[in-house]
Amino acid sequence: xxxxxxxxxAQQLDAYQDCTYFTRKEILRLFDRYRDLAPQLVPxxxxxxxxxxxxxxxxGSMPExxxxxxxxxxxxxxxxxxxxxxxxxxxxxxxSVLSEMAPRDLKAYYAFKIYDFNNDDFLCKSDLxxxxxxxxxxxxxxxxxxxxxxxxxxxxxxxxxGRLSLEDFQHMIVRAPxxxxxxxxxx
Amino acid sequence: MARSPQRQSSREEYDYxxxxxxxxxxxxxxxxxxxxxxxxxxxxxxxxSSPHEEEDExxxxxxxxxxxxxxxxxxxxxAMRQIQQMRVPVVSSRESWKRKKAKSLRKLKxxxxxxxxxxSLWSKTLQKIGGNFGGGVQSYFLFLRFLVVLNFxxxxxxxxxxxxxxxxxxxVGSKLINSTGPEACMEYDPNPQGLVVFYNYFLDLxxxxxxxxxxxxxxxxxxxxxxxxVNFSYNIPLAYLLTAVFYFIFxxxxxxxxxxxxxxxxxxxxxxxVGNYSMIAFTSWDYGCLGDRATKLKQKNIHYxxxxxxxEESMKKRAATLTLLQKIVLYSLRVSMCVLSLGLIIxxxxxxxxxxxxxQKNSLQGGILGLxxxxxxxxxxxxxxxxxxxxxxxxxxxxxxxxxxxxIVALLRSVFLRLVSLGVLLFTLWGQITCDGAENxxxxxxxxxxxxxxxxxxxxxxxxxxxxxxxxxxxNIAVLILVEFPRRMVVDNWSNKLTQWVGxxxxxxxxxxxxxxxxxxxxxTGALFCPLLPLINTxxxxxxxxxxxxxxxxxxxxxxxxxxxxxxTFFFLVVLLFGxxxxxxxxxxxxxxxxxxxxxxxxxxxxxMWSIVPMSFxxxxxxxxxxxxxxxxxxxxxxxFALSCVVMCYFVALASVYGKSVALLRAxxxxxxxxxxxxxxxxxxxxxxxxxxx
Numbered sequence: 001x002x003x004x005x006x007x008x009x010a011q012q013l014d015a016y017q018d019c020t021y022f023t024r025k026e027i028l029r030l031f032d033r034y035r036d037l038a039p040q041l042v043p044x045x046x047x048x049x050x051x052x053x054x055x056x057x058x059x060g061s062m063p064e065x066x067x068x069x070x071x072x073x074x075x076x077x078x079x080x081x082x083x084x085x086x087x088x089x090x091x092x093x094x095x096s097v098l099s100e101m102a103p104r105d106l107k108a109y110y111a112f113k114i115y116d117f118n119n120d121d122f123l124c125k126s127d128l129x130x131x132x133x134x135x136x137x138x139x140x141x142x143x144x145x146x147x148x149x150x151x152x153x154x155x156x157x158x159x160x161x162g163r164l165s166l167e168d169f170q171h172m173i174v175r176a177p178x179x180x181x182x183x184x185x186x187x
Numbered sequence: 188m189a190r191s192p193q194r195q196s197s198r199e200e201y202d203y204x205x206x207x208x209x210x211x212x213x214x215x216x217x218x219x220x221x222x223x224x225x226x227x228x229x230x231x232x233x234x235x236s237s238p239h240e241e242e243d244e245x246x247x248x249x250x251x252x253x254x255x256x257x258x259x260x261x262x263x264x265x266a267m268r269q270i271q272q273m274r275v276p277v278v279s280s281r282e283s284w285k286r287k288k289a290k291s292l293r294k295l296k297x298x299x300x301x302x303x304x305x306x307s308l309w310s311k312t313l314q315k316i317g318g319n320f321g322g323g324v325q326s327y328f329l330f331l332r333f334l335v336v337l338n339f340x341x342x343x344x345x346x347x348x349x350x351x352x353x354x355x356x357x358x359v360g361s362k363l364i365n366s367t368g369p370e371a372c373m374e375y376d377p378n379p380q381g382l383v384v385f386y387n388y389f390l391d392l393x394x395x396x397x398x399x400x401x402x403x404x405x406x407x408x409x410x411x412x413x414x415x416x417v418n419f420s421y422n423i424p425l426a427y428l429l430t431a432v433f434y435f436i437f438x439x440x441x442x443x444x445x446x447x448x449x450x451x452x453x454x455x456x457x458x459x460x461v462g463n464y465s466m467i468a469f470t471s472w473d474y475g476c477l478g479d480r481a482t483k484l485k486q487k488n489i490h491y492x493x494x495x496x497x498x499e500e501s502m503k504k505r506a507a508t509l510t511l512l513q514k515i516v517l518y519s520l521r522v523s524m525c526v527l528s529l530g531l532i533i534x535x536x537x538x539x540x541x542x543x544x545x546x547q548k549n550s551l552q553g554g555i556l557g558l559x560x561x562x563x564x565x566x567x568x569x570x571x572x573x574x575x576x577x578x579x580x581x582x583x584x585x586x587x588x589x590x591x592x593x594x595i596v597a598l599l600r601s602v603f604l605r606l607v608s609l610g611v612l613l614f615t616l617w618g619q620i621t622c623d624g625a626e627n628x629x630x631x632x633x634x635x636x637x638x639x640x641x642x643x644x645x646x647x648x649x650x651x652x653x654x655x656x657x658x659x660x661x662x663n664i665a666v667l668i669l670v671e672f673p674r675r676m677v678v679d680n681w682s683n684k685l686t687q688w689v690g691x692x693x694x695x696x697x698x699x700x701x702x703x704x705x706x707x708x709x710x711x712t713g714a715l716f717c718p719l720l721p722l723i724n725t726x727x728x729x730x731x732x733x734x735x736x737x738x739x740x741x742x743x744x745x746x747x748x749x750x751x752x753x754x755x756t757f758f759f760l761v762v763l764l765f766g767x768x769x770x771x772x773x774x775x776x777x778x779x780x781x782x783x784x785x786x787x788x789x790x791x792x793x794x795x796m797w798s799i800v801p802m803s804f805x806x807x808x809x810x811x812x813x814x815x816x817x818x819x820x821x822x823x824x825x826x827x828f829a830l831s832c833v834v835m836c837y838f839v840a841l842a843s844v845y846g847k848s849v850a851l852l853r854a855x856x857x858x859x860x861x862x863x864x865x866x867x868x869x870x871x872x873x874x875x876x877x878x879x880x881x
Contacts, residue, residue: 019254070472080260089260135486139490147497152465155464159857159860160857160864172465172469178466183474186475
């Protein structure tokens, strides 16, 4: 082991370790995974901080993400340009938040952003409908979807504006014991 | 540093996101904002111009942890980190030493955690199971792993205090008291006479008789010896008894600790079904779910769960509108079905009772028939445990409870059946050993236990438990090989309507968990009489883990009706406690009431197993005796009891206060929301009137 790697400078690795929930070994492993997606695009030398972005199609084809119905939203939320094209730092960020050591508030914040399809910082009815359809593969009838959306807003909307704000969402997540273990991708 | 009050800071934007994003389009820009509550500390509301004194007082755990938990892009975090590092020289040397120490301690903790996770058994397998089959199935395997570890540690305990001293001191040491008593009672001859047919060894292995009987496996082989040396004395009977007692206490502590962690979660989130739909919508999707098939299944699961909830709602509405006549019909139907299921269970008990009696009477037959008679109680128990729950399930369908209640009712019936059927077996054994409680009549008159049938009754009880354990294991394997694999092969290769309707095996979590609880209860009841039983059980559970894993991945499809994984862990442990209670009752009764066999074992000369404790007690020094007397006396125990009542009341009051304050805060939130809407309307009205005026 030791310090024989030449991909990152020591300062870069330290910085990544402080900014994510990964150890040095895991960061190098993640870099290998990132590079495996497109070896010809990703250089082996990141010491000069190259500006390399992998397109969404490559990210979405990763085995951990390819069957997830929310993969497009995940990539959009964590990518710099909001379109799903991710740099290495976005990639590290994404898996750090989805790792098992990220605290609940951080995960809740990003989960809120993922489910907010129209990016208006509120989970309105249309966002909920899209979420439910993705969850059940469009198999619920219109009536059922409508009923469930109404119930969700009834239960979680505390300030009575007909849509869920970030605080409502976080308040609801506090009472969900499974959330930490389900909002978790092991890589 | 300007710290604005929490409420107004709920939406704060960092200006440099816009600089950095370099996108004029607001929609696609990543608007990362700091939420109002990031962990328990105040968020670092970063102001470039002012020094950060507040962060100094948090020590070095402050800045790095805050960085990782802030929802900012990586580049921004790195920039913040650089700024913090540049500001570091401002602190004193003592502060920086403290920070360095805390940082290295944190790194050590993390590497320690990584090291320990290497030791946690089967963690990758469990994760794979959870990803493919869901939390309910995973909780079964987690429970199994807990039992494996519990049994192994118990075995280490027993080996350290009973087995190894017995082996070491076998030839050394003197008998505690010389044995006196009727000659007939002290006869004990476990070894068979004459030529033995070779397959008898195999039969003996399965039933614990013959060469296996007089071995460290059973109670009868341990000696009533005490080793005295210059500075060392070891009293084997006392060690045997105290180890057994401590084993039970240790298991209880482990279960309660584990229940505590599960219960904390259950209590904190409230056991209500309110919040059910929002939970399903936002927390049910498992992001670790891998594979196309597992994903489709998970989606079907969620679909089914939502449909069930909606159906329950409509059923509740319908139930509220039932007429009186319909209600009477429904309730009488439920009562009659309850009576019917009770009748089925009692019939099963009667069958077990008769089978045990028959088996005990004909136990001296040789060969395969003898083996069959010996295993008869196990066979009847297993058959009952298989058939009766099936019938109870059908009965529960007729009763038309809400779907979630149906599952719970069926489970409770199965628990009742399994544990009490074991109790019936033990009761029958007791009746035969002590001549139905009348110890001074008939065959029991001479030795206060039935020495004609049982020369060494503890070994016999140990053998019964050993047979139950083995049989349970063999049945599991047999069902796997003879039922589940063929079923899958038939369903996969021969497609017609019948096979499609039958379908692949479903991994029913509740039935499997009850099997584990039953196996563990058998071990608890038998541990006093068969000290190596925890070791055998450890091996059995390890093998079971691998067999169940194989059948899960090859033969099963996930169940549609799933258990909530957090409440289910708690429920499994509660059921395990019932089993522990049964084991405790058995051990207390055997230790205190029944006279130990005079021909074998470490307690052969004592009137009861417990009497070794007062005897050894006399040998202690005066001060220790007085101290122990004091602890046992009223002047100590009553104040202790009063103190624990006070402490309990305090905690109950604390919990209720927290609950009330949560409800109050929630009401306050709703009120604030309405205030906000009212004010917004006012503003609109005012601006409209202004507009009209203009």
